[in-house]
Amino acid sequence: MNNSEKIYKKLSKTYTDEEIVESFFFNETLSEEEQKAVNEEFRKLRLARLKQMTPQQILLGNLMQMKILMQDYFKTSKYDPAFSFANQLKHYIKLIGINSKTFSADIGIHPTKLSRIIHEKESPNIELMYRLEKHSDGEFPAFYWWRLHARKLEYLIKTDLEKKLQESSKVSNPLNLSA
Amino acid sequence: MPLRNIKTGESLRSAIEAVLQSDFKLIAKSKEFDFDWEVEKENELYKIFLVNAEDEILGIMSLIDIPEEYRIHLNLIEIGKSNRGKGKVIDLIAGSLLAFGCRLSFARGYFGFLSLHPKTKLIELYQNKYGFRQYGRLLAVEEEASKALIQKYLPNE
Structure with missing residues (x-):
């Protein structure tokens, strides 16, 4: 009796098959030779499957990857330029595989405005974020785009000391709350 | 990610993180797990716990990354006793770990592909419960089915 069979027999004394499936995932135990054959057979099937993937399936996978990496970025507290609004929008346009002109027409903004946003010459507005949500069929909610933008703003506010000093000099009669 | 208290229906906040060296003591001490998890050390190990009870590990998962085949292989999941x-208190633990594996697969650019080589007798049950499909002698979830698992078990991600 192989190892997985022993495990299964032991579990079966206490649990039904349905209960086993709800609490365990364990692999069939094979001899080294059998395992090698199974791995080789599977490798061929997997590589064939990758070749058969449609552009739509590849797009779904790539957009899911972009979304999950964005979510993981939101869990951190740092600013990463790769996750600026502009860079993520650029990445999104690249993944969907259309040119900027077509994309700007699809989301109803002027190509020059889109170019200025992508090159960080202009800040995105909330209207654009709603349009990106609609364009992505809800996969990238407007608030995801807002979070990207807000993270950069926060970083700039914290690090632009020159601007801070410049603006501070324009304030008269500040409150003095220190004891 | 919400788990569920079966009796009250209450939603329970949980987290999944990599298993640390210090966790092996907790795993052994709890007497909740039958498998020898030290043996799995060479693989990627993840634990699931309630956010207000970090020391109580509810389930553990062992994954093997196979980048040349664009897949992650699910080597083992075990939920605590x-x-x-019939006596379980918290539901959705295994599904949450499984969905976390699918999420990792998407994040690594493998299109959500997660494979498993279960006992033949259990294949149909894994297919019906989690949407696996057969690939030769293995099972796998990928793409839409993998996304569906993430949406079902990790809705707040």
Whole structure:
């Protein structure tokens, strides 16, 4: 009796098959030779499957990857330029595989405005974020785009000391709350 | 990610993180797990716990990354004794770990592909419960089915 069979027999004394499936995932135990054959057979099937993937399936996978990496970025507290609004929008346009002109027409903004946003010459507005949500069929909610933008703003506010000093000099009669 | 208290229906906040060296003591001490998890050390190990009870590991998962085949292989999941079978208190633990594996697969650019080589007798049950499909002698979830698992078990991600 192989190892997985022993495990299964032991579990079966206490649990039904349905209960086993709800609490365990364990692999069939094979001899080294059998395992090698199974791995080789599977490798061929997997590589064939990758070749058969449609552009739509590849797009779904790539957009899911972009979304999950964005979510993981939101869990951190740092600013990463790769996750600026502009860079993520650029990445999104690249993944969907259309040119900027077509994309700007699809989301109803002027190509020059889109170019200025992508090159960080202009800040995105909330209207654009709603349009990106609609364009992505809800996969990238407007608030995801807002979070990207807000993270950069926060970083700039914290690090632009020159601007801070410049603006501070324009304030008269500040409150003095220190004891 | 919400788990569920079976009796009250209450949603329970949980987290999944990599298993640390210090966790092996907790795993052994709890007597909740039957498999020898030290043996799995060479693989990627993840634990699931409630956010207000970090020391109580509810379930553990062992994954093998196979980048040349664009897949992650699910080597082992075990849920602690208190949450198995008829007497279990918390539900959705295994599904949450499985969905986390699918999420990792998407994040690594493998299109959500997660494979498993279960006992033949259990294949149909894994297919019906989690949407696996057969690939030769293995099972796998990928793409839409993988996304569906993430949406079902990790809705707040």
